[in-house]
Amino acid sequence: MSNVIDLKNKKITVMGLGLNQGGLGVTRFLAKSGAHVLVTDLKSEYELKPTLDQLREYNNIQYVLGQHRGEDFINTDIIIQNPAVPHNSKYLQMARAHGIPIETDLSLFLKICPSQNIVAVGGTKGKSTVTNLIYHIFSQAQKDIVLAGNMGISVFDVLTEINTNTIVLLEISSWQLEGLAQISFQPKIAVLTNILPDHLDRYDSFDQYACSEKLIFKHQNQSNYLITNLDNPITRNSSQETKANIFWFSTKIRVPQGSYLKNNRLIFTSGKKSIAFCSHTDIPLPGIHNISNVLAASNVCFLYNLPLSSLQEGIKTFPGVANRLEKIKTIKNINFYNDTCATTPEATIAAIQSFSAEPLILILGGRDKKLNYNQLLKTIKKRKNIIYLIILQHPQYNASEIIWNDIQKIKLDEKAELCNSMWEAVQKAYHKATPGTNILLSPAATSFGMFCNEFARGDSFRQAVHSLTREK
Numbered sequence: 001m002s003n004v005i006d007l008k009n010k011k012i013t014v015m016g017l018g019l020n021q022g023g024l025g026v027t028r029f030l031a032k033s034g035a036h037v038l039v040t041d042l043k044s045e046y047e048l049k050p051t052l053d054q055l056r057e058y059n060n061i062q063y064v065l066g067q068h069r070g071e072d073f074i075n076t077d078i079i080i081q082n083p084a085v086p087h088n089s090k091y092l093q094m095a096r097a098h099g100i101p102i103e104t105d106l107s108l109f110l111k112i113c114p115s116q117n118i119v120a121v122g123g124t125k126g127k128s129t130v131t132n133l134i135y136h137i138f139s140q141a142q143k144d145i146v147l148a149g150n151m152g153i154s155v156f157d158v159l160t161e162i163n164t165n166t167i168v169l170l171e172i173s174s175w176q177l178e179g180l181a182q183i184s185f186q187p188k189i190a191v192l193t194n195i196l197p198d199h200l201d202r203y204d205s206f207d208q209y210a211c212s213e214k215l216i217f218k219h220q221n222q223s224n225y226l227i228t229n230l231d232n233p234i235t236r237n238s239s240q241e242t243k244a245n246i247f248w249f250s251t252k253i254r255v256p257q258g259s260y261l262k263n264n265r266l267i268f269t270s271g272k273k274s275i276a277f278c279s280h281t282d283i284p285l286p287g288i289h290n291i292s293n294v295l296a297a298s299n300v301c302f303l304y305n306l307p308l309s310s311l312q313e314g315i316k317t318f319p320g321v322a323n324r325l326e327k328i329k330t331i332k333n334i335n336f337y338n339d340t341c342a343t344t345p346e347a348t349i350a351a352i353q354s355f356s357a358e359p360l361i362l363i364l365g366g367r368d369k370k371l372n373y374n375q376l377l378k379t380i381k382k383r384k385n386i387i388y389l390i391i392l393q394h395p396q397y398n399a400s401e402i403i404w405n406d407i408q409k410i411k412l413d414e415k416a417e418l419c420n421s422m423w424e425a426v427q428k429a430y431h432k433a434t435p436g437t438n439i440l441l442s443p444a445a446t447s448f449g450m451f452c453n454e455f456a457r458g459d460s461f462r463q464a465v466h467s468l469t470r471e472k
Helices: 024-032 049-055 090-097 105-112 127-140 174-178 206-216 235-240 288-303 308-317 345-353 374-382 398-409 422-432 454-466
Strands: 011-015 036-041 061-065 078-081 118-122 145-149 167-171 189-192 225-229 245-250 258-262 265-270 273-279 326-331 334-338 360-364 386-392 416-419 438-441
Touching: 011 024, 024 036, 024 049, 024 078, 024 105, 078 090, 118 127, 118 206, 127 145, 127 167, 127 288, 127 308, 174 206, 189 206, 189 288, 225 235, 225 288, 245 288, 258 288, 265 288, 273 288, 273 308, 288 308, 288 345, 326 454, 334 454, 345 360, 345 374, 360 422, 374 398, 386 398, 386 422, 398 416, 416 422, 422 438, 422 454, 438 454
Parallel strands: 011 036, 011 078, 036 061, 118 167, 118 189, 145 167, 189 225, 225 245, 245 258, 334 438, 360 386, 360 438, 386 416
Antiparallel strands: 258 265, 265 273, 326 334
């Protein structure tokens, strides 16, 4: 879109600074641009200290913390809405009533970004792995690419690296997509990994959530590409909802166009072309869901005509993504895996299915997002290799309570217990494990309450594992 926007001396309210780069990048960019910035956040100065420390050098930023004031949403030129802020916030409604423009960091970025060569990756699960795999392959092939978005990297931190030909690779959440409604977002390539029940504590229904995820392709036309999942019951109907040229991926059936798995070989097909580009044994990440992720990312590589050797080498050397089935350590032949980003039952089921035979100890629990845990409990009961369950207990962890009550109903409570801290959970798991056991943190719920976010939960698990010194 590449518009020139003069921000100098503009009064701008940033609503929501956050701790995971949510508002830091845009606030720093606005301050550097000469705007008069007011940051308002419900968190206290103490809670936001790690972020505030990175903004100390700017004297054109004011802060209103621990509260929001109506006046800050009326006496301003622009509002920057953090994606975590609900669109029906009374303060945003107040701003709309007074005609104040509302942007997000991403909508502002897209208005000034010099490149229209945008690859956007969304979906409920798998988007971080797919995004990072694409970046890994393209970087190894020495292509001009930048990575940012819903992964702790602000789009404004990479803005200076972008020219008109740069591939701009963005991981985008459903909340961020909602914030792009006013600019008719039209990526060159949209990747939609899947749509599964999630965030039902924010959305009124699953259909409403699904519509938010589909915004990634809503404004695409025949010159654009949509890469999506033929195995997912929601995304497989995408051809009826978009004008984009669709490239599918599937681990179950041959696709009309795109990538699929057949006899343990990954194959790309388009027109008369059919290329077997790797074997499932070339993929270092465990689980059928990661084969699906590789198929999705590979479609992007073929659309950009990357050399086959670059794609193959990139797949083989991809280290995975922190906090997603991340192997932390092996102690006395006991393996510890951090899957803290599994914040839904479906994600935990995928993690369980990644370990077929070895004894498995699961660490579960957190705060509920109004999701259904029935299938997860059925999976746990059916899997013979799950030898123990540990549920994190906290006053705000209603998902833990649901899981614990259901475990008792299906008489699995004899091999399960509650723990009050991550350190205690790791200690108990280690003591219950025998050589060859995999200990897996895959919570099936959010972290809020015991931790500030899922990454802090993963760090806590990592620290607890590294602190183990007791000899078995």
